[in-house]
Amino acid sequence: MKRRAFLKAAGIAGAAAFSTPAIAQDKRELKMVTSWPRNFPGFAASAERLAQRITMATGGSLVVKVLAAEELVGRYETFDAVSSGGADIYHGIESFWQGKSKAFNFFAAVPFGLTANEMAAWIYHGGGQEVWDRLSADFGLKPFLAGNTGSQMGGWFRKEMKVVDDFDGLNIRISGLGGDVLRRIGAAPKALPGGELVAALESDAIDACEWYGPWLDLTLGLHKAAKYYYYPGFHEPGTAISAAVNRKLWEGLSGEHKAAIEAAMAAETTVTLAEFNARNTDALDVLRTKHKIGVRKFSSTILRAFGEAAGQVVTDIGTSEVSTRKVYDSFIAYRRRTVSWSKVADQGYMNARLLPFKY
Amino acid sequence: MKRRAFLKAAGIAGAAAFSTPAIAQDKRELKMVTSWPRNFPGFAASAERLAQRITMATGGSLVVKVLAAEELVGRYETFDAVSSGGADIYHGIESFWQGKSKAFNFFAAVPFGLTANEMAAWIYHGGGQEVWDRLSADFGLKPFLAGNTGSQMGGWFRKEMKVVDDFDGLNIRISGLGGDVLRRIGAAPKALPGGELVAALESDAIDACEWYGPWLDLTLGLHKAAKYYYYPGFHEPGTAISAAVNRKLWEGLSGEHKAAIEAAMAAETTVTLAEFNARNTDALDVLRTKHKIGVRKFSSTILRAFGEAAGQVVTDIGTSEVSTRKVYDSFIAYRRRTVSWSKVADQGYMNARLLPFKY
Numbered sequence: 001m002k003r004r005a006f007l008k009a010a011g012i013a014g015a016a017a018f019s020t021p022a023i024a025q026d027k028r029e030l031k032m033v034t035s036w037p038r039n040f041p042g043f044a045a046s047a048e049r050l051a052q053r054i055t056m057a058t059g060g061s062l063v064v065k066v067l068a069a070e071e072l073v074g075r076y077e078t079f080d081a082v083s084s085g086g087a088d089i090y091h092g093i094e095s096f097w098q099g100k101s102k103a104f105n106f107f108a109a110v111p112f113g114l115t116a117n118e119m120a121a122w123i124y125h126g127g128g129q130e131v132w133d134r135l136s137a138d139f140g141l142k143p144f145l146a147g148n149t150g151s152q153m154g155g156w157f158r159k160e161m162k163v164v165d166d167f168d169g170l171n172i173r174i175s176g177l178g179g180d181v182l183r184r185i186g187a188a189p190k191a192l193p194g195g196e197l198v199a200a201l202e203s204d205a206i207d208a209c210e211w212y213g214p215w216l217d218l219t220l221g222l223h224k225a226a227k228y229y230y231y232p233g234f235h236e237p238g239t240a241i242s243a244a245v246n247r248k249l250w251e252g253l254s255g256e257h258k259a260a261i262e263a264a265m266a267a268e269t270t271v272t273l274a275e276f277n278a279r280n281t282d283a284l285d286v287l288r289t290k291h292k293i294g295v296r297k298f299s300s301t302i303l304r305a306f307g308e309a310a311g312q313v314v315t316d317i318g319t320s321e322v323s324t325r326k327v328y329d330s331f332i333a334y335r336r337r338t339v340s341w342s343k344v345a346d347q348g349y350m351n352a353r354l355l356p357f358k359y
Numbered sequence: 360m361k362r363r364a365f366l367k368a369a370g371i372a373g374a375a376a377f378s379t380p381a382i383a384q385d386k387r388e389l390k391m392v393t394s395w396p397r398n399f400p401g402f403a404a405s406a407e408r409l410a411q412r413i414t415m416a417t418g419g420s421l422v423v424k425v426l427a428a429e430e431l432v433g434r435y436e437t438f439d440a441v442s443s444g445g446a447d448i449y450h451g452i453e454s455f456w457q458g459k460s461k462a463f464n465f466f467a468a469v470p471f472g473l474t475a476n477e478m479a480a481w482i483y484h485g486g487g488q489e490v491w492d493r494l495s496a497d498f499g500l501k502p503f504l505a506g507n508t509g510s511q512m513g514g515w516f517r518k519e520m521k522v523v524d525d526f527d528g529l530n531i532r533i534s535g536l537g538g539d540v541l542r543r544i545g546a547a548p549k550a551l552p553g554g555e556l557v558a559a560l561e562s563d564a565i566d567a568c569e570w571y572g573p574w575l576d577l578t579l580g581l582h583k584a585a586k587y588y589y590y591p592g593f594h595e596p597g598t599a600i601s602a603a604v605n606r607k608l609w610e611g612l613s614g615e616h617k618a619a620i621e622a623a624m625a626a627e628t629t630v631t632l633a634e635f636n637a638r639n640t641d642a643l644d645v646l647r648t649k650h651k652i653g654v655r656k657f658s659s660t661i662l663r664a665f666g667e668a669a670g671q672v673v674t675d676i677g678t679s680e681v682s683t684r685k686v687y688d689s690f691i692a693y694r695r696r697t698v699s700w701s702k703v704a705d706q707g708y709m710n711a712r713l714l715p716f717k718y
Contacts, residue, residue: 052618053618053621053622056614056615056617056618056619057417057615057618057619057622058416058615059613059615060615112718115705115708115709116476116705117475117476117509117632117633117636117705120629120630120632120633120636121632121633121634121636121637121640123633124629124630124634124637125630125633125636125638126640150476150704150705151704151705151707151708153703213704214700231703231704231707231708232703232704232707232708232710232711233704233708237705237708238705254418255415256415256416256417256418256419258415259412259415259416260415260416260619260622262412262626263412263416263619263622263623263626264622264626265626266625266627266629266630267621267622267623267624267626267628267629268625269626269629270479270625270626270628270629270632271479271483271484271625273476273479273480273629274476274479274480274482274484275480275483275484277476277477277479277480277484277697277700277704278480278481278484278485279484280700280704281480281485281693281696281697281699281700282696284699284700284703285696285699288699295703297703297707298711300714303711303714304714304715304716307711307712307714307716307717307718308716308717310716310718311716311717311718314718334640337640337641337644338636339712339713340640340643340644340647341573341636341639341640341643343713344512344590344591344643344654344656345509345572345590345591345592345636345639346474346475346476346509346510346596346597346705346709347706347709347710348510348591348656349474349510349590349592349593349596350474350701350702351591351706351710352591352593352657352662352666353471353596353666353698354698354702355659355662355663355666356663357663357666357667357669357670358666358667358670359471359666359673
């Protein structure tokens with residue numbers, strides 16, 4: 001409600017001020033509204049690189065200006081701002097728009113869904129882009145994959161999680177569908193911003209929390225407030241970062257500008273994933289060696305309980321509406337096939353690499 | 360010898376004909392020489408997309424013309440052609456240039472090395488690009504990551520491979536460092552072009568072969584000539600595809616053109632990997648359901664023997680020359696750290712996903 005009111009206000013104010021992009025000396029300024037505070041690690045930097053790539057590759061004939069969350073609209077208002085033409089491009093995560101359609105979750109992350117590579121394969125070469133285009137077209141948007149966080153972690157816990165019953169009544173900060181999964185096994189998911197997590201853990205307001213992965217978790221200092229760091233991040237096995245262009249604007253762009261934008265989006269998909277993996281690699285090392293954090297794996301019994309609940313959550317959202325059903329069908333069919341390939345490819349290789357031998 | 364002679368001839372002929380890119384009406388034509396026959400699945404298409412992305416994104420102010428192997432120079436002559444300015448960009452795999460320096464292997468694939476994602480993290484955010492730039496600068500080249508085949512398969516065998524001794528005297532088509540590894544455990548690696556593999560297997564000229572993965576292997580029809588399809592592809596866990604620009608040309612380009620080329624290269628990194636994963640997913644399904652191929656895993660004993668031999672091969676090439684040592688040190692240090700991260704990230708998640716539960 002509050003969100004809608006805020007947006008309407010922004011929309012009205014915006015109509016005169018910035019609905020038509022400024023055109024001066026063959027320059028066209030595009031406003032990219034993001035869901036990130038300025039300097040938010042990973043995400044804000046990716047949005048900046050994306051904007052610079054487009055600006056540079058078009059020789060400044062498109063100048064993309066990045067606006068942090070709250071600078072023009074709030075972090076969850078960016079979708080409506082671009083949909084209405086009040087801004088030109090948004091940079092965010094599609095699950096933020098699940099209030100519009102639950103189908104958007106499939107282009108971000110779903111519990112026990114696709115890894116970053118599987119998501120890219122589905123989107124670029126497995127029919128994913130087509131169902132995404134149809135979904136977003138209804139909102140006046142042309143969507144693109146523009147990054148991925150890679151696999152996230154399972155979260156920080158104040159106590160050891162030994163059995164499924166340990167989740168009963170557990171106050172845990174976890175967002176989106178991951179929260180729905182944990183609710184089904186008895187936990188009490190909460191929404192809390194990152195900046196409040198350490199204090200909430202220390203005051204016992206929450207017993208546990210998930211944030212992103214070693215890099216961003218270390219930045220928040222979560223290791224100071226909870227001792228048990230679990231993997232895998234079953235709820236977000238590879239969260240896609242996305243950007244969408246106002247569809248009318250997109251359709252009016254020259255082939256040259258379209259090509260530059262498309263290349264910049266796909267470039268950020270790999271460069272951002274690479275950044276998360278490289279920084280997570282470093283941060284995990286720091287957590288282990290400097291802060292003596294022992295990373296633990298959820299037990300198979302707990303993971304199976306997560307899996308059963310995840311199956312129900314994903315089926316429920318996938319079969320809830322006609323538009324969602326089409327996306328779900330494409331996603332699930334791709335997932336079934338690709339699990340077999342991953343098993344003999346990356347997964348089979350990485351498991352073989354753990355055998356003891358000198359290297 | 361023959362290669363060098365051929366190249367010299369091409370270089371002399373080329374000096375007048377195409378050492379200066381054609382400039383007409385603000386258009387500059389760039390010649391991209393590739394190591395692929397025209398229509399070679401995956402690789403040729405990626406080179407074409409890369410060329411089109413650059414051409415489109417620059418509004419045709421750079422027109423990249425793709426030349427298949429043998430059209431201007433042979434598939435292994437492209438490096439020297441671009442190095443000397445006889446062509447502008449090459450598109451290939453860095454291990455093809457190991458005759459120049461063994462260090463190039465680390466930017467393609469080494470046995471038990473990095474996966475596609477780990478390679479991208481090392482190159483883009485882990486110091487890999489810097490050591491690569493230094494290596495290639497000595498040859499007048501500016502190199503880029505421009506794709507990845509993803510994890511490959513272990514190969515096709517006419518008989519079941521049960522113990523390490525089964526490799527003794529085995530005639531196997533396998534290229535590069537993978538061949539060096541198998542030689543250390545007693546096999547006899549051979550070099551043979553893809554088109555000859557089915558006949559060579561059927562006539563018992565070879566007992567086994569590796570090619571790429573389900574997609575390209577199915578295209579060749581290898582399943583008709585050998586029954587046992589093994590994984591993992593320990594020798595090529597994620598083979599990088601690369602492109603390099605003549606360094607003098609690169610340094611003279613405008614910021615706009617540099618940005619367009621950089622974005623196009625990074626875009627192809629993710630889109631090509633996605634294509635290999637999507638097509639391998641489909642092809643594995645066809646091999647299993649239509650052709651009844653049962654995929655087998657190398658036993659742990661065999662994998663450990665591969666691992667020991669791979670460790671020796673990689674250490675030997677990594678410590679052979681000063682220039683190689685710098686690349687090796689960067690690669691090995693990154694590999695050690697990232698194995699820990701992958702284990703709790705993609706690998707930990709994918710293993711959890713195999714637990715039995717309804718989804």
